[in-house]
Amino acid sequence: MPVNDELAHLIPSFFAQMTSDAGLMRDAVAAGDWNVLARLAHSARGHCMLFGYQALTPWLRQINLAAKDGAAATLIIETALSAFAAAVALAEENHRV
Numbered sequence: 001m002p003v004n005d006e007l008a009h010l011i012p013s014f015f016a017q018m019t020s021d022a023g024l025m026r027d028a029v030a031a032g033d034w035n036v037l038a039r040l041a042h043s044a045r046g047h048c049m050l051f052g053y054q055a056l057t058p059w060l061r062q063i064n065l066a067a068k069d070g071a072a073a074t075l076i077i078e079t080a081l082s083a084f085a086a087a088v089a090l091a092e093e094n095h096r097v
Contacts, residue, residue: 007051014051015092018044022085025063029077037077038067053091059084 007014021044028037045060062080066073 011051011095014047014053015088015095017047018056018088019085019092022081022088025081029074029081032071034067034070038064041067056084056087056091059087 021040025037025040025044028034028040041060041064045057045064048054048056048060059080063077063084066076066080
């Protein structure tokens with residue numbers, strides 16, 4: 001549930017953006033662009049907090065921190081990114097119910 005009822009009409013856009021961001025983060029990992037990955041994770045984390053989906057933020061924090069280690073942390077990043085994408089899909093499905 002969003003923290004602010006005034007944002008409720010934006011929830012579908014929020015989920016679309018988080019799904020898009022997960023794809024962009026995957027692209028950044030594939031390209032080895034760790035700065036873009038860190039920026040995307042940080043931004044997505046802020047959006048999750050704004051919309052009241054704090055439960056999605058631990059994976060984004062982990063991605064953001066691991067991006068600083070770059071290629072050495074690829075497995076951690078890919079695991080966290082997969083978990084984040086699955087959690088977004090589950091949260092979106094639960095929101096529709």
